[in-house]
Amino acid sequence: MANGSEAYTFIDGPDSNPTSPPVIGQFYYYFVTAYDEDKDRESAPSNEGYTMSDGEPAAPYITDAYDTPMDKGRSITVTFNRSADDGHCTQNVIVYMIYRETEEDGGNGGFDHLVGEITAVGSPTYTFYDDEIFSSDPPIDGIGYYYVIRAYDGEKESVNSNVVGPVYSISQDPSSYIVFEDDFETDKGWTHGYTRTQDDWQRGTPAGDGGRYHGNHDPSSAHSGNCVYGNDIGQGNWNGDYKNNTDNYLITPDGAIDCFGHNNVVIQFYRWLNVEGPAYDQASIYISTNGSGGPWTLIWQNDSEITDNDWVFMELDISDYADGEHDVAIKFRLKSDGAHVYAGWNIDDLVVREKPTLP
Incomplete structure (x- = not known):
């Protein structure tokens, strides 16, 4: 603001220019104009000056x-x-x-x-x-x-x-602690179905489709190998997005998860998930200690909109339910309302294992 002073100082930095402060090492050119607010007139530009912003880089x-x-x-x-x-x-x-x-x-x-x-x-x-x-x-x-x-x-x-x-890093051969694992390269007998609209769970190579209007698209490749399990992964005439008003599920193979003799049991997997906020659509995970027949207990659900654009590692502690149990089952579920649709679940490299205790 002009105040009649003979000289003025402007500091171009995060405080005065929060949206685009100068970058270290970049040359910048500056000029000044005067503005008459009463008559809504601006002067011609002053002479130009240039300088380089210097200093240490910002921390990661x-x-x-x-x-x-x-x-x-x-x-x-x-x-x-x-x-x-x-x-x-x-x-x-x-x-x-x-x-x-x-x-x-x-x-x-x-x-x-x-x-x-x-x-x-x-x-x-x-x-x-x-x-x-x-x-x-x-x-x-x-x-x-x-x-x-x-x-x-x-x-x-x-x-x-x-x-x-x-x-802490843990030195243990993981093979002795694995209860169940599946990279989805072969069919181990997972079951899937629906209670409303359609069953869109597919195992195979994801096509990178979906996310046409909301969220991000499905992956174009598995986390490892070639295959994943997911909601409408774009095979055939499918478009990659789950449907409106759907409620479907994917359940681990019958009798595959026997946790007897195991403690500190966790489920680990990689996800690529896109789903609307929980007030509208829900991506959830349930556990049963009576096999695929249930009853089912909710152990995880999205608490906000999720728009993964890469594979994300997830680990859930299921020890309160699974430790020592003979017939554990896990269910992935996708439920939507009648409005926006997203790409849904993609799952790969799933392991149920005993996790060694940290020191």
Whole structure:
């Protein structure tokens, strides 16, 4: 605002320009005009000036860190969102540096134990596997670790990301703890049906259809192998979206899940799910300890609209129901109202297993 001063200062940053602050390393050109509000007139532009925004890159944000599922130990998976300075035309961030310590504050030296790097490519999200393949110093099983990540632009590192931990790697051969597993490459006898409108559960290669009007499309490939189980995966004349006013289900094979002698039982699988909010459509999971005949107990349901655009790992603790039981069954259900339709469930690499107790 003009106030008669002989000189003015404008700081172009997040406070004054929250929607598009300057990016580090980018050249910018500036000019100024004067505006007469009373007469609604604007002057010609002033002379131009240019400069480069300088400083350290913005830090990334760790979204999760967990024991890598179904492995033989010495492996922790870390996922994070990119720095705000990754993905712009100047590609300011060139690498992410992953640090690991055994104390939440990093100990006396702070977080300085570098275990790996990931090249910045402008992706919204990244995954780092702290293991014997990608890490310079794989984790030791049974020790709790804390992680931070810093972005590096070739000259400066960002401040630390958020701290995540403690995370433990478990050294166990998973085969001895598996109760039931299915990658859906062959038909193991799952049953499916409907109580309203139609049964659209299909096993096969997903076609990447659906999501024409709401949410995202189905995957175009399985999480592993070739096949998944899902609602209308686009085979034949199907279009990939579930129908209005439908209520259908998919149930694990009869007698396949015997948890007798097992404790701390969990179900793990990868999902690609698109469904409207629960006030309208519901994607849900149920458990029975009396086989496929029920009765059924709800163990999970979407609590908001879900629009997956990638495979998402899910783990549900079913120990309160399944531990020691001979005839456990799991049911996936999709129920919709009469309005919007989405792509629905896609499921792959499902395992029911005993999960070893963390130290």
